[in-house]
Amino acid sequence: MNDSELRTGEVAVDLPRQTDAALYFIGTIRTPWKTRQECPKRGSPDGPICSIVLDERWRQGLTGIAGHKRIQVLYWMNRARRDLVLQTPFQRPTRGTFALRSPVRPNPIASSLVDLVSVEGATLQVRGLDCLDGTPLLDLKPEHGAHEGA
């Protein structure tokens, strides 16, 4: 993309020349949505069951996760531009990037809280996601404040 694709009020900055840390994609998220237009704006616990397929390498890391009803899912919004500081979502006012949960941000890491429905092998079934099919997975954690000591 280039500046000609900016909407009214949007501002892009030059990205830093270097990156500072690197990520591993640890699995893949499977959802019913193949295009961004189809995706719900926000995940809902009434939404369809989606699958999170963890790479086999990390499978043992799921030990004990079935005891949690709600988990936090971090994933990489790999299609989003990273250089906007002011953005104008469709039919909404211009806002700073950090005052929005838009995919467009310097580090396009999404964070969703989902209901954990089942765990079978390296696959989790969850409700509450809103991302594209094939989205790369970064992390799974028990929900903030969940009791971890049990």
Next chain:
Amino acid sequence: MNDSELRTGEVAVDLPRQTDAALYFIGTIRTPWKTRQECPKRGSPDGPICSIVLDERWRQGLTGIAGHKRIQVLYWMNRARRDLVLQTPFQRPTRGTFALRSPVRPNPIASSLVDLVSVEGATLQVRGLDCLDGTPLLDLKPEHGAHEGA
């Protein structure tokens, strides 16, 4: 670290040969805690005020953030090893990495919800963090489910 530093029950895997995506550090978190031993186990809204100092490049991205009482902070736990799938926290049972919020995980991205106290220039004052002084910042977002349309 190497395998001889594993605690009872812990399992390490070979990390992938390549990484898949890269991050920019966009600022620095200032806290009273200089060593991991000093850090509270979990951030509290009664805890001390900490500062989040955003790099000037991204400053306009804060536009409108002051309207949010609670924000989500993503940061990089740059001292943590990344190869454990089973881990044994001090005086607790062995668990899978994804059933814990430990810093030790394939992608050491921490997510905290904090109370926003003030915004001045590119510096935010917040309560509720528990990380080391100097921790690199990855992202700021309004809390999940916050109303973004105002």
